[in-house]
Amino acid sequence: MERMLDIFRQSEALLEGHFILTSGKHSNRYIQCAKVLQYPHYAEILATELAEQVRGYNASVVIGPAMGGVVLAQEVGGQLGVRAIFSEREQGNMTLRRGFVINPGERVLVVEDVITTGGSVKEVVQLVKDAGGIPVAVAVLVNRSGGKGNFGIPLHQLISLEAVAYMPEQCPLCEGGTPAVKPGSRNIGS
Template structure:
């Protein structure tokens, strides 16, 4: 499965949006990948996560467990783990920082694959990886995502395997092109919601 195949799935789900969007990073873009519209559909979720699991396996990555950042990574983390025959856990924010909760625990040396939905700057991935390392002493073997909006430029501190990668335009909110500045901004993501 290549990037255009993945974009076709986003199109099929009505999840490739155009307008003026505030990304989780605070940057602005005329394109938003509303992955929740894919993840509400078990058939589409299985298609993309099975392809991601196959890509991870083909890369020689052999984790013991998958951990994802809540909220957006929970479903793809779970389904990718299911495809690989692994357990799935997630970190969630406690006082603004990711932490393992709900009885989730890891032994030191456990090989962890961090799975995300979308990577743009890599901030959530880095925060997730830092929380896992800090709390457990587990070994983060790699990260993986359904879509890498940075097209390979985001540094998450470990190798990143993406099912699809494409750089969409994004802008500093104080330096918008006129065609974007003339449209009202929408924040469809969850970071910073109260």
């Protein structure tokens, strides 16, 4: 795990400090997997490690939710030698678009960059079932769920990080005078 953490630090995908998350809570760590996946050599290393953990499930397709799971699905699918697709939100619901299909009985691996509550992954697992596919496992780069990532199928991860989050009025970082920042793609944390 330490080797994987080093890759995240080198790419500035793992930040340590004082951050405001999308929820409004504060945290001492922030993960932005897009920062590590922007480097093809890192993406390949991470996908290779993850693919080795899940190879035995004999998935014939890998799916990840847009946006976080798109690059990872492609990379893991390449390592496994199988199709890679992604789901998208349409009117608030996770759907298959762009002509993507999951065939009845098809064994499907669900991937995601980082999980905290696991909400998007749960939606993708249900999407696979609704399409007649068989979700065989979930594979993530970073698990911040603190053991709450229960999908009814095996969960594999490269990194497990404690998701320390404080209400702003109870934040020891604020009390210590450390300024909070809002990182992320939408100018707020996630």
